Amino acid sequence: xxxxxxxxxxxxxxxxTPKLENREKVTxxxxxxxxxxxxxxxxxxxxxxxxxxxxxxxxxxxxxLAAPGVVGxxxxxxxxxxxxxxxxxxxxxxxxxxxLYLGEPVAAVAAETLEQAxxxxxxxxxxxxxxxxxxxxxxxxxxxxxxxxxxxxDYIKVFDAGSTxxxxxxxxxxxxxxxxxxxxxxxxxxxxxxxxxQAHVAMEPCGALAEMDAQGRVTLxxxxxxxxxxxxxxxESLQLPxxxxxxxxxxxxxxxxxxxxxxxxxxxxxxxxxxxxPVKCVLTREEDFEIVRARHPFRIRxxxxxxxxxxxxxxxxxxxLDCGAFADDSPGVMGYALLMSGGPYRIPNQRATGKxxxxxxxxxxxxxxxGNPQVSFASEQQIDEIARKLxxxxxxxxxxxxxxxxDGWFVGPKVASNGLSACLDAVEKASAWGRxxxxxxxxRRAKGIALSAHISGLLGTGAIVRMLEDGxxxxxxxxxDIGQGxxxxxxxxxxxxxxxxxxxxxxxxxxxxxxxYNWGTTASRVTYTTGRAVAGAAGEVLRQAMGHAAEMLxxxxxxxELREGGRIAIRGSNTDLPFAAISGRAHWAKGGPIVGxxxxxxxxxxxxxxxxxxxxxxxxxxxxxxxxxTVVDVEIDEVTGQARVTEAWxxxxxxxxxxxxxxxxxxxxxFIQGMGFALYEEMVWDGPKLANPxxxxxxxxxxxxxxxxxxxxxxxxxxxxxxxxxxAGEIGLNPVPAAIANAxxxxxxxxxxxxxxxxxxxLPRIIEAEHAA
Amino acid sequence: xxxxxxxxxxxxxxxxxxxxxxxxxxxxxxxxxxLTGSKEGCGTGDCGACSVTMNGxxxxxxxxxxxxxxxxxxxxxxxxxKGETLHPLQRKFIEHxxxxxxxxxxxxxxxxxxxxxRNPDPTEExxxxxxxxxxxxxxxxxxxxxxxxxxxxxxxxxx
Ligand code: FES
Ligand code: FES
Numbered sequence: 003x004x005x006x007x008x009x010x011x012x013x014x015x016x017x018x019t020p021k022l023e024n025r026e027k028v029t030x031x032x033x034x035x036x037x038x039x040x041x042x043x044x045x046x047x048x049x050x051x052x053x054x055x056x057x058x059x060x061x062x063x064x065x066x067l068a069a070p071g072v073v074g075x076x077x078x079x080x081x082x083x084x085x086x087x088x089x090x091x092x093x094x095x096x097x098x099x100x101x102l103y104l105g106e107p108v109a110a111v112a113a114e115t116l117e118q119a120x121x122x123x124x125x126x127x128x129x130x131x132x133x134x135x136x137x138x139x140x141x142x143x144x145x146x147x148x149x150x151x152x153x154x155x156d157y158i159k160v161f162d163a164g165s166t167x168x169x170x171x172x173x174x175x176x177x178x179x180x181x182x183x184x185x186x187x188x189x190x191x192x193x194x195x196x197x198x199x200q201a202h203v204a205m206e207p208c209g210a211l212a213e214m215d216a217q218g219r220v221t222l223x224x225x226x227x228x229x230x231x232x233x234x235x236x237x238e239s240l241q242l243p244x245x246x247x248x249x250x251x252x253x254x255x256x257x258x259x260x261x262x263x264x265x266x267x268x269x270x271x272x273x274x275x276x277x278x279x280p281v282k283c284v285l286t287r288e289e290d291f292e293i294v295r296a297r298h299p300f301r302i303r304x305x306x307x308x309x310x311x312x313x314x315x316x317x318x319x320x321x322x323l324d325c326g327a328f329a330d331d332s333p334g335v336m337g338y339a340l341l342m343s344g345g346p347y348r349i350p351n352q353r354a355t356g357k358x359x360x361x362x363x364x365x366x367x368x369x370x371x372x373g374n375p376q377v378s379f380a381s382e383q384q385i386d387e388i389a390r391k392l393x394x395x396x397x398x399x400x401x402x403x404x405x406x407x408x409d410g411w412f413v414g415p416k417v418a419s420n421g422l423s424a425c426l427d428a429v430e431k432a433s434a435w436g437r438x439x440x441x442x443x444x445x446r447r448a449k450g451i452a453l454s455a456h457i458s459g460l461l462g463t464g465a466i467v468r469m470l471e472d473g474x475x476x477x478x479x480x481x482x483d484i485g486q487g488x489x490x491x492x493x494x495x496x497x498x499x500x501x502x503x504x505x506x507x508x509x510x511x512x513x514x515x516x517x518x519y520n521w522g523t524t525a526s527r528v529t530y531t532t533g534r535a536v537a538g539a540a541g542e543v544l545r546q547a548m549g550h551a552a553e554m555l556x557x558x559x560x561x562x563e564l565r566e567g568g569r570i571a572i573r574g575s576n577t578d579l580p581f582a583a584i585s586g587r588a589h590w591a592k593g594g595p596i597v598g599x600x601x602x603x604x605x606x607x608x609x610x611x612x613x614x615x616x617x618x619x620x621x622x623x624x625x626x627x628x629x630x631x632t633v634v635d636v637e638i639d640e641v642t643g644q645a646r647v648t649e650a651w652x653x654x655x656x657x658x659x660x661x662x663x664x665x666x667x668x669x670x671x672x673f674i675q676g677m678g679f680a681l682y683e684e685m686v687w688d689g690p691k692l693a694n695p696x697x698x699x700x701x702x703x704x705x706x707x708x709x710x711x712x713x714x715x716x717x718x719x720x721x722x723x724x725x726x727x728x729x730a731g732e733i734g735l736n737p738v739p740a741a742i743a744n745a746x747x748x749x750x751x752x753x754x755x756x757x758x759x760x761x762x763x764x765l766p767r768i769i770e771a772e773h774a775a
Numbered sequence: 776x777x778x779x780x781x782x783x784x785x786x787x788x789x790x791x792x793x794x795x796x797x798x799x800x801x802x803x804x805x806x807x808x809x810l811t812g813s814k815e816g817c818g819t820g821d822c823g824a825c826s827v828t829m830n831g832x833x834x835x836x837x838x839x840x841x842x843x844x845x846x847x848x849x850x851x852x853x854x855x856x857k858g859e860t861l862h863p864l865q866r867k868f869i870e871h872x873x874x875x876x877x878x879x880x881x882x883x884x885x886x887x888x889x890x891x892x893r894n895p896d897p898t899e900e901x902x903x904x905x906x907x908x909x910x911x912x913x914x915x916x917x918x919x920x921x922x923x924x925x926x927x928x929x930x931x932x933x934x
Contacts, residue, residue, distance in 0.1 A: 026875030030812020255878030485876025
């Protein structure tokens with residue numbers, strides 16, 4: 003909360019410029035997917051599978067087709083055999099031949115009204131042969147387990163997955179000699195941890211609208227985090243050339259990983275192609291819970307050893323992940339979780355291994371934190387456990403082990419900027435760490451701390467910057483702003499590079515026809531990677547403008563400088579040219595319109611083979627590192643066992659805050675989402691059926707449950723980042739469950755093995771602590 | 776089934792429509808009247824994205840039938856700004872960065888306005904409890920509460 007808000011001077015980098023689209027959002031005029039209409043548009047409804055695992059024997063859609071208002075029906079027979087998937091291509095546009103989880107889309111109806119579509123869906127008859135279901139990863143690995151994907155060996159995989167049976171993928175990372183290292187440890191702690199499935203609950207349910215033109219080309223609007231991943235998934239599953247599909251995005255009502263890969267876009271496109279009319283399909287809240295994706299349940303075995311001074315020597319981590327029915331982003335989540343399993347510490351000997359197992363549940367996938375909150379929950383508690391055994395303060399214990407500037411990360415990624423130590427200092431001071439909080443009668447209360455690191459980076463990105471005839475600027479990146487404010491931050495980077503007010507920059511909405519490729523709004527990457535592309539493209543525009551100015555003023559380029567307001571001047575003189583004059587010349591007289599573009603792909607290797615062994619690594623090139631430290635003050639009711647966070651402090655090293663207030667909101671929003679995960683959010687299955695697919699039964703934090711979160715921005719500039727920036731989107735969530743568990747540990751003693759930390763779990767520990775006292 | 780003819784007032788304007796007996800006020804607003812500022816986050820009264828006021832009372836429009844609006848005074852987000860002039864709450868939400876994706880924002884603004892109409896000087900605790908029926912998954916609520924408190928202070932000074 004460092005930069006003051008002042009709209010009159012808010013032009014470029016480092017200013018808390020309000021988000022560009024705020025006015026339409028506060029007046030109700032912002033258009034999200036459900037607000038879009040097309041002439042002659044049909045509405046769609048989906049038939050979900052009643053079984054978790056079954057063969058589809060036959061369909062009878064005659065009654066549904068005859069129902070009032072129905073224009074078209076699709077089943078698995080109507081979609082091609084193509085399969086999509088980010089890491090393993092294992093998923094059709096809708097179920098074909100088999101169903102793999104309860105609720106999986108089996109058929110869909112397009113009708114004149116939504117009510118007619120919903121009524122007709124129930125008239126579709128499907129004959130199934132039910133198969134035994136696999137409902138846990140342990141069951142999936144049993145020797146006689148029913149197999150979900152019989153053709154797994156033939157699927158296209160983008161990395162060495164080691165798939166076999168129901169094992170979707172496995173990953174093994176080793177550095178140093180863990181087995182030999184235990185002998186040198188003075189303290190060893192070991193434990194098993196489990197974490198639950200968390201629902202994303204973006205307040206906007208997923209939806210799509212598709213329309214085919216007379217040439218057979220399809221335009222698709224959808225709630226997404228990447229128009230390009232939507233295009234790739236639809237085209238892979240429906241076997242269309244990518245040039246036949248145009249993917250667009252309206253405003254997006256929140257995305258936390260759930261809108262990154264496909265949801266119902268492929269089946270919506272199939273319906274539009276079948277009926278020849280525009281079709282809109284928007285999920286109900288219940289469907290959004292049941293058929294999109296969720297955060298992976300983890301089972302973690304972790305062992306950590308340190309010497310008598312508390313210096314960490316060895317860490318071993320073994321994870322078992324529930325993949326759900328389709329691979330989706332799961333191999334990436336597991337690989338990333340293993341990579342982060344040592345935390346931001348120097349540990350010379352580390353081994354991290356994992357198995358990802360198909361089960362008959364909805365797919366688990368990307369979710370803010372991408373596996374990091376789960377392993378941090380185990381890791382950060384073991385740091386506290388060792389500190390307790392050695393009578394060290396948890397902060398002192400961490401200081402002795404911090405990853406230092408210049409150190410590399412586990413398995414080999416380089417770490418350039420590292421503000422971890424400053425983050426730790428900041429929360430220690432802000433939270434008055436040394437002062438124990440006073441517990442009200444009938445409560446226990448303590449503070450807890452956790453640290454985290456997270457990457458920003460990955461894959462390809464581009465930007466096109468154009469100088470318009472009047473000298474104003476058009477920016478086009480293909481990056482979807484899901485509400486976090488990337489359009490604003492990227493416009494600020496562009497404005498700063500060209501020294502123009504931010505209002506002079508327009509930001510194009512992502513469009514696969516006109517925008518340069520952008521892998522997606524994910525992996526905390528847009529400000530960092532797309533920001534680099536924007537700075538590069540704006541720099542190219544500047545270079546061209548300088549060339550024009552040199553000719554117009556008849557001086558060498560070296561004698562020119564860029565001045566505030568978008569003017570190019572002769573150094574040390576009052577002679578200058580506004581962008582308008584330069585761009586006018588380029589458009590009408592000489593050289594041609596000024597267009598700058600820049601593309602890049604993150605290409606620093608994850609793995610250094612001289613340092614470590616890596617098998618089944620899904621991300622060969624990963625990203626740059628951000629750091630965070632979080633302190634929470636937790637109060638536990640001794641009668642009910644209910645825990646509550648009363649106050650929180652979170653310091654995040656973001657390299658450079660392009661827009662400080664937007665960084666604050668990332669930290670605060672991430673904190674509260676992490677708090678819900680830590681304390682009560684949990685998807686519960688009754689056999690194969692999700693038992694709580696509603697906002698009444700699945701509780702997310704409200705304003706009444708949420709504490710004041712002190713966000714603290716730390717800036718240790720990243721040399722490769724735009725103006726030093728690196729990512730901020732996910733890291734604020736990562737340390738939260740661990741910090742809360744550590745506060746609970748400090749208040750009640752012991753380790754929290756299972757999330758969420760509900761009253762039912764904490765009350766027995768209070769009673770036990772009372773008996774012990 | 777025959778449609779029901781409804782005469783009502785929305786944001787001060789007289790409005791007439793025909794709706795099905797089981798149709799919600801939210802669907803009428805969005806699908807029949809093109810007032811898409813009210814959002815559907817759940818359709819079951821659990822998220823507050825569809826908040827409007829009916830005769831001054833804050834309601835979830837997904838739980839009200841379109842037919843029930845007969846003779847009522849309805850206020851939605853579309854009526855909050857006066858022309859180009861934003862309501863102080865709208866201004867303060869922008870100033871405090873109290874919105875991210877914005878899909879919860881119309882409902883929260885309507886609910887906050889209703890709070891300040893009944894209690895111009897709420898404590899932070901009162902504001903947090905009043906808005907507890909309006910879910911926001913992006914912001915973490917802190918900035919929303921700050922914006923509401925700040926708008927309340929400004930409105931008290933102005934009155
Ligand atoms: S849509 Fe009405 S409360 Fe959620
Ligand atoms: S701003 Fe996205 S839900 Fe509130």
